[in-house]
Amino acid sequence: MIPSDTAQGLAHRPWAVFFVCPDRRGSEGSIGRGRPALRIALVIDDADRDRPNGVKIMSALLRSLEPLVTTLRAEGCTVVGPRERDGAIVLDAIDSAAQLPSGWGVQTGPGVYRLRRRADRAVFGHSAGPQAWKRFLHPPRERLWSADRGVDGTLTITGPDEEPPRYAFLGVRACDLRAIAIQDRVLGASPSYAARRRAAFLVAVNCTEPSATCFCVSAGAGPDVEAVETRPDRAPADWALADLALTELAEPGDAEPLYVATALSPAGGRILARLPQTPAPPDVVAAARAAVGAATDHMGRSLPDVDLREMLAASLDSPHWADVAARCLTCANCTMVCPTCFCTSVTDTTDLSGDHAERWQTWASCFEVDFSYLHGGSVRTSARSRYRQWLTHKLGTWRDQFGESGCVGCGRCIAWCPAGIDITAEVRALTSQGAER
Amino acid sequence: MSGSVAAVAKPSVVRPSLAVWKFASCDGCQLTLLDCEDELLALAETVHIAYFLEATSTVVDGPYDVSLVEGSITTEEDRERIVRVREQSRILVTVGACATAGGIQALRNLADIEEFRPRAPRIWTEERARNERATREDRASGARGPCERTRAQEFLRVVYARPEYVSALGTSTPISAHVRVDYELRGCPIDRRQLLDLLSALLAGRRPAIPAYSVCEECKLRGTTCVLVARGAPCLGPVTQAGCGAICPVYDRGCFGCFGPMPGANTAALEPVLLARGMTDVDIERVYRTFNAATSTFDTAAGRSHEPPQ
Known part of the structure; x- marks a missing residue:
């Protein structure tokens, strides 16, 4: 069945290619039992040719996320989503939408993160959690290979796991989607990263409630998922950035929020087609757009509107670096929570017998003294030089290296810095000092 | 990727000898070695345990390939004994906060033991x-x-x-104040995995993995939510050297710094953070005056809490 308004719309567009998404497993009937089982139309028209994959899918209204979780699990995916644990919203495997943090919000500030109860039952009403999706695509510890010496002295080398995990990420905000795009550019050539990334199914979520530490708008990375997804400077890759986009509409008193769903990739279209849904009424779509639009105006913070690369390049000798170094713990929390920081170090291990060796890649940080260890010692021994390295790379020389900024404005480095150092305030101070000089 | 390459014969060498020494200490770090139950047999096969009174009264004379030294120097006799241990040891590794920093008993350094x-x-x-x-x-x-x-x-x-x-020196000092030390394992007690990695590394001739970064990094690698930021718990993780696997935050409490200061630890920057999370200046002095009280970084941090605000 095709929504009639869609069919009518197409009648006026003879150039449009129109087809109904095939139901791969014929399971639609079972998922949609008792509800109007609607299939979704994939429309390719002139307006859509600008999109990376040339596919556009009409908005659908979902009344529950459970069928989505069930369907993705049936596809063999490990579904990873937000969960409430240890006083925070962490990212972890879920096997039911009931495990999502229903009605939990957060309050963030420099060095502060607290859970709070929301008036509604929103499951995506939180931001700047302690983890980013890089934890799964670029894991903190990864065995690169292991070697075993047999009794006859033969060495057997085993590489990383052949089968990458198939993740489905549920609830990737625009800032984090942008961060994944940035890591795609940095790490895309790594076979293990590419394998995990290619296999991953991303359900993005438009942000309707930024927190006090958010500044994605000034970082050019949100809050609208589609704006991020269609950025022209995305690194070329043979995978879609995201597959589905959701906008959550939660009202106090509602048992469950409503979700306006849009497919962003053919795979997303196939999954969406299998979910029980109704066409999203225009007023609901308008409300969803308005909520995302309102989020744009509610950023808690912003980066100054200057060419940060130029400003930082001219600020290398600024006295402000000593000022921030006095407050910086060099504990590396900012780099660990940053969704784009990608540095690693490599460690070899052996067992007592000496017959088994392993090489591990582990997250590392430019705040470690040993990070810059060259022959004879470390290059960046002072906190001043290490903070400066991090900030100038993140916002300045990242552009020289990768053609874009390394910051998405998610605010994690502000919230999870024990000393509450605020990257936007530091940049502002450097900017104004530069202007005075 | 999986495959075989040319056969490499396991080097046949005489088993290296291991000695374990105790100075002023509680024996907890030696017990960590005995606690390696799954690996003890493999260890005994790989090394010749030549001197380890906690485990066996059989004593083999030196020299020794590797000496693990637990405890601090608190008596005149021990000052001389550690020199003899060093002379007999090819590699000397200090294990635990007593040996690396003087231990809790170094609180005596803050007082006149006679008066x-x-x-x-x-x-x-x-x-x-x-x-x-x-x-x-x-x-x-x-x-x-x-x-x-x-x-x-x-x-x-x-x-x-x-x-x-009782005849004791007025101070408790780390082993490194008296003899050259090749490696040190921090902690009260030491971490079992770090000890095994160190022994495996020495046997294989590779560098042991002794990270110089903060406990915070271990929390983040494990995926442990920061207790300081998310709960307001006072935590010394940002100034403390890693190696423990962030065991205290994993059990939902702040780090109390038993691995001692990391290189470049900025305790001055942590002080307002701890005060804002409910510690008093006396609390701050106490939290730094534990197993690593005699390190200059923690001693300065403890003393700073009494300085009038600038």
Whole structure:
């Protein structure tokens, strides 16, 4: 069945290619039992040719996320989503939408993160959690290979796991989607990263409630998922950035929020087609757009509107670096929570017998003294030089290296810095000092 | 990727000898070695345990390939003994906060062991005032006896039946203050996995993995939510060297710094963070005056809490 308004719309567009998404497993009937089982139309028209994959899918209204979780699990995916644990919203495997943090919000500030109860039952009403999706695509510890010496002295080398995990990420905000795009550019050539990334199914979520530490708008990375997804400077890759986009509409008193769903990739279209849904009424779509639009105006913070690369390049000798170094713990929390920081170090291990060796890649940080260890010692021994390295790379020389900024404005480095150092305030101070000089 | 490459024969060498030494300490770090139950047999096959009184009374004379040294130097005899241990050891590794920093017993460095006159303000000031007040009252009432003893004698008498037999140095110092140390494993007690990695590394001739970064990184690698940011718990993780696997935050409490300061630890920046999370300046002094009290970084941090704000 095709929504009639869609069919009518197409009648006026003879150039449009129109087809109904095939139901791969014929399971639609079972998922949609008792509800109007609607299939979704994939429309390719002139307006859509600008999109990376040339596919556009009409908005659908979902009344529950459970069928989505069930369907993705049936596809063999490990579904990873937000969960409430240890006083925070962490990212972890879920096997039911009931495990999502229903009605939990957060309050963030420099060095502060607290859970709070929301008036509604929103499951995506939180931001700047302690983890980013890089934890799964670029894991903190990864065995690169292991070697075993047999009794006859033969060495057997085993590489990383052949089968990458198939993740489905549920609830990737625009800032984090942008961060994944940035890591795609940095790490895309790594076979293990590419394998995990290619296999991953991303359900993005438009942000309707930024927190006090958010500044994605000034970082050019949100809050609208589609704006991020269609950025022209995305690194070329043979995978879609995201597959589905959701906008959550939660009202106090509602048992469950409503979700306006849009497919962003053919795979997303196939999954969406299998979910029980109704066409999203225009007023609901308008409300969803308005909520995302309102989020744009509610950023808690912003980066100054200057060419940060130029400003930082001219600020290398600024006295402000000593000022921030006095407050910086060099504990590396900012780099660990940053969704784009990608540095690693490599460690070899052996067992007592000496017959088994392993090489591990582990997250590392430019705040470690040993990070810059060259022959004879470390290059960046002072906190001043290490903070400066991090900030100038993140916002300045990242552009020289990768053609874009390394910051998405998610605010994690502000919230999870024990000393509450605020990257936007530091940049502002450097900017104004530069202007005075 | 999986495949075989040219056969590499396992080098056949004489089993290296291992000695485990105890100085002023609680034996907890030696016990960590005995605690490696799954690996002990493999270890005994790989190395020749030549001197380890905690495990066996059989003693083989040196020299030794590797010496693990637990404990701090607190007596004149130990000052001489550690020199002889060093002379007999190809590689000397200090294990635990006593050996690497002087341990909890280095609190004596803050006082005069004979007079036990407090040098550190706050912690003992009240107690001392109380003691002096009691002494004055007792004197006024014409009493004699315990109240007139010096506090050191009091302390010694509480612990030892014949305190006059006790002969100790006025300080507790780390092994590195007396002899050259090749590697050190921090902690109170040491971490079992770090010990096994160190021994495996020495056997394989590779560098042991002894990270110099903060405990925070271990929390983040494990995926442990920061107790300081998310719960407001005072935590020394940002200034403490990693190696423990962030065991305290994993159990939902702040790090108390038993691995000692990481290189470049900025305790001055942590002080306002701890004060904002409910610690008083006395709390801050106490939290730094534990197993690594004698390290200059933690000693400075403890003393700083009494300086009037600038």
